[in-house]
Amino acid sequence: MENLVQLVRNAGVVGAGGAGFPTYKKIDGKAEIVIANGAECEPLLCKDQMLMQHYAGEVLAGMRHIMTHMGAEKGIVAIKAKNRAAIEALAAHLPEQISIFEMADVYPAGDEYEVVYHSTGRRIPAGGLPLEIGVVVQNIETLLNVRRAAMGMPVTHSIMTVHGHVKHPQTAWFPIGMSYGDVLEAAGGATINDFALIAGGAMMGTVVTDLSTPVTRLSGGFIVMPTDARLTVRKSQTEQAYKRFGKSACDQCSLCTEMCPRYLLGYPIQPHLVMRSLLTTGEMSETLTFWAQACCECNICTLWACPEDLDPRNVCVTTKRDLRKHDKWLPPDQLQNLTKDVHPLKEYRSVPTKRLTRRLGLGKFNADAPLRTDGVEAKSVSIPLQQHIGTPAIPVVQTGDVVQVGDVLAKADEASLSVPVHASISGTVQAVNTAILLGKN
Numbered sequence: 001m002e003n004l005v006q007l008v009r010n011a012g013v014v015g016a017g018g019a020g021f022p023t024y025k026k027i028d029g030k031a032e033i034v035i036a037n038g039a040e041c042e043p044l045l046c047k048d049q050m051l052m053q054h055y056a057g058e059v060l061a062g063m064r065h066i067m068t069h070m071g072a073e074k075g076i077v078a079i080k081a082k083n084r085a086a087i088e089a090l091a092a093h094l095p096e097q098i099s100i101f102e103m104a105d106v107y108p109a110g111d112e113y114e115v116v117y118h119s120t121g122r123r124i125p126a127g128g129l130p131l132e133i134g135v136v137v138q139n140i141e142t143l144l145n146v147r148r149a150a151m152g153m154p155v156t157h158s159i160m161t162v163h164g165h166v167k168h169p170q171t172a173w174f175p176i177g178m179s180y181g182d183v184l185e186a187a188g189g190a191t192i193n194d195f196a197l198i199a200g201g202a203m204m205g206t207v208v209t210d211l212s213t214p215v216t217r218l219s220g221g222f223i224v225m226p227t228d229a230r231l232t233v234r235k236s237q238t239e240q241a242y243k244r245f246g247k248s249a250c251d252q253c254s255l256c257t258e259m260c261p262r263y264l265l266g267y268p269i270q271p272h273l274v275m276r277s278l279l280t281t282g283e284m285s286e287t288l289t290f291w292a293q294a295c296c297e298c299n300i301c302t303l304w305a306c307p308e309d310l311d312p313r314n315v316c317v318t319t320k321r322d323l324r325k326h327d328k329w330l331p332p333d334q335l336q337n338l339t340k341d342v343h344p345l346k347e348y349r350s351v352p353t354k355r356l357t358r359r360l361g362l363g364k365f366n367a368d369a370p371l372r373t374d375g376v377e378a379k380s381v382s383i384p385l386q387q388h389i390g391t392p393a394i395p396v397v398q399t400g401d402v403v404q405v406g407d408v409l410a411k412a413d414e415a416s417l418s419v420p421v422h423a424s425i426s427g428t429v430q431a432v433n434t435a436i437l438l439g440k441n
């Protein structure tokens with residue numbers, strides 16, 4: 001086989017579960033353990049579960065490619081014990097070097113730090129990388145894409161769960177660049193009039209009202225919610241509003257810190273101290289405190305812990321932004337020096353996903369979102385040149401060119417961190433700017 005790193009780069013594989021870090025860079029090294037992160041924990045989203053259930057062989061094959069390439073002798077699939085169908089499908093294909101680690105149905109079980117700690121007993125250094133402790137963690141969809149890359153197949157589709165107030169909740173492969181509006185129509189449309197989409201999950205996702213938003217390699221799904229639902233409203237607050245409320249109403253009870261999963265793992269994160277920093281600033285001023293730096297933005301503090309309905313999570317997010325802007329970001333070794341032992345009550349403070357789902361107002365949506373197997377067609381797609389961390393891809397097509405599914409539309413910038421972009425439908429190039437617009441002939 002051609003070098004895996006080059007194949008994975010040529011296919012445009014990026015971390016499908018996070019910020020889109022190019023996978024070719026992540027696997028370019030040595031590791032002891034490769035972990036497949038199947039601990040999907042966003043309420044209602046189930047695309048990883050569907051992948052493990054229906055594509056178990058390919059997922060495990062992708063994992064073996066990486067293990068062989070990185071010299072890892074051990075592989076672990078971390079998955080919630082409740083996903084019995086997926087566990088059985090994996091067990092039927094399991095090679096000797098790979099084991100299944102069953103996790104409790106709690107949130108945020110899928111946080112990389114949680115997955116690594118529970119499945120290996122090791123802790124990722126604060127501000128560091130899993131590779132520093134010999135571990136590499138891959139998202140399930142990424143592993144499938146690695147397998148396909150090894151077979152010469154580029155990333156052209158993204159698997160997403162569409163749930164909430166939608167006629168046919170489902171999980172399906174959607175062409176990259178298809179608009180969210182078309183995705184919604186493919187699922188039968190919304191069942192309510194005034195709605196917004198919560199993209200990426202109820203806990204960590206964002207509110208999307210622009211239905212022309214395109215599917216990218218990072219899209220994991222969306223939940224259709226009323227615009228006036230508590231969850232939608234809370235997630236739509238402006239920075240000025242959540243800072244003003246935080247400044248005036250935080251009583252420093254510290255429940256946000258006591259329930260923070262990263263704090264419970266011993267990392268130097270204390271959201272109540274970040275909230276306290278609001279008291280010394282104006283409502284739109286920067287808050288600069290390192291107690292926000294280890295925040296993974298899981299939203300437990302805001303949507304579960306805080307009795308005052310404040311938003312410590314977003315105050316941590318903007319504080320991290322401001323720390324970077326003012327060059328006050330603590331280097332990893334200094335942050336690591338502040339790390340303590342795992343909290344003795346950690347396991348008793350886990351947040352059960354079922355209760356969390358009810359708290360979020362999603363308890364009535366207990367139906368599955370089954371995998372659709374008939375394939376979703378798009379008449380046109382708008383494929384962004386940048387769907388990854390690094391430098392945007394460089395277009396190699398022009399308006400009027402006719403392309404087939406899988407053709408390269410834009411090549412990687414070879415001199416920097418970058419991956420190419422491929423056609424997700426066959427058709428004609430209609431425009432080239434920061435995205436490439438393709439229409440079916």
Ligand code: SF4
Binds near residue numbers: 255
């Ligand atoms: S839980 Fe809410 S009220 Fe209590 S310290 Fe945190 S932000 Fe303030």
Ligand code: SF4
Binds near residue numbers: 261262270299316
């Ligand atoms: S979002 Fe809140 S609970 Fe989650 S890691 Fe950040 S501070 Fe902790």
